[in-house]
Amino acid sequence: MLGGVGLAAASGVLGCFIVWRRMAYFGDTLAHASLLGVSLGTVFSLSPTLGVLGVCLIIATTLALLQKQKTLADDTLLGIMSHGALSLGLIVLAVHPIQGKSLHNLLLGDLVTLTWGNVFTIFGYSAVLLLLITSYWRSLTSWVIDEDLAQVEGHPVHALRFGLMLAIAFFIALSMQFVGVLLITALLITPAASARLLAKSPEHMAVLSAIYAIIATILGTTAAGMFDWPLGPSIVLATTLGFTLTFLAHQKRAS
Template identity: 40%
Template sequence: MSGLFADFMIRAALAGVGVAVTAPWLGVFVVWRRMAYFGDATAHAALLGVALSLMLHLPVYVGVAGIAVIMALVVAALEDGRSGLGTDSLLGVLSHGALAIGLIAVSFLPGARLNLEAFLFGDILAVSWSDVAVIWAGAIVIAVLVGSRWQALLTATVNPDLAWSSGLNPDRDRRILTLALALLVALAIKVVGALLITALLVIPAAAARPLSRSPEAMLGAAIAIGAFSALGGLVLSYRIDSPAGPSVVAVSVACFALSRVVAGFLSIRRV
């Protein structure tokens, strides 16, 4: 039991919970706006940011956040310019293109092959106290940013025309979401890796949706599910010696399945 309270496990728990309670602030909007593929594209671009950070001797967070922001701005510009492609096709091209270029770039870095799995699937057990500080600082920024624009973001999500007529700017709110998403990707890269970031965005929010009667309740439930998934995944990883990042996602999937069962049972009781 003492191993669960080792210093590296405490750091991992704090980092995991930091990311897990931050992701739902954006995850609820990703679910409502059906932006999951956009989250995938931004996360996949993160690997290119890792490669550039190592090449230029920059902190990984800086390179990942920079590339994620560029990806978000490129997608917005191409959508506004009506490229002739559907949004899903456009995101598919950019997502897999950025991932492929990132993998090629990483392959040319000395010793990077050994660390590639950590970038793809995370290495939460290797986070440092400075990583924990960065994650929680970023978490506060995202929570304050989204919280301060909560009502405007909700209005723009439910009815963009109503938002415009109310003097709001849905395009600006969309940019706020994309920039916050880029920051989250940078924070989560060490915890769950580029390939699993979208899972933390979508699954807790999707699990909370059938159990919630208001947007605020859904956010609160998603935060609770995310925190439980982070801690439960770490315990599972410790008990069965499984990869920590995928274990966190596996627990969140189990929570999603359970939420569907509970929601179905409650709907039967109401009949």
């Protein structure tokens, strides 16, 4: 559960930028590509996390380069890369199965495989991410509000965009075995969407989103342990329940 709380703190804040910049499909693409990373890691005798990180970084870098062309829209490029990487990953896994790990666990998450080393790595990543976001908060929020104006003001918009892509890639590499390939993006966007309904400022939204994610992770992990449910779906169901209750309360207050 400690590992999940560390991931939740990072996902809550990171998810705000994904919602603001409408990058949910990019998150899905990296999540699907992470399966290819696991399979290639197995083939080349690398750790799954290292394999996932390598593939996610390649996808993020490729997209950043392809965004400079105007022939195809970003969502088209993401769709091609997402399903191509997922298909290749499934084929490699069929040819080179992973010993001691089923496809079910890869897709839906598995708490048992987390080690104390993973937990320390997760908390280290979360601490670095939050420190960087705090340090560049003004530039990030300016970029989110108006990219052209942020560039005129001298903010490094291209570096900020690529940095956010890298942060998402690192998050997915660390969280895949905990939440599962299919549901990582939901852990990023659902708490942020819930917080957006209540927040009065970007800072308020980031804090609320992290709180939503942490509470949902604790509830989902507890439910998975008590009822023998798959871990990833249990956590995402908790985030969805939180969003539903928040949305209904927001609608009632608005009326």
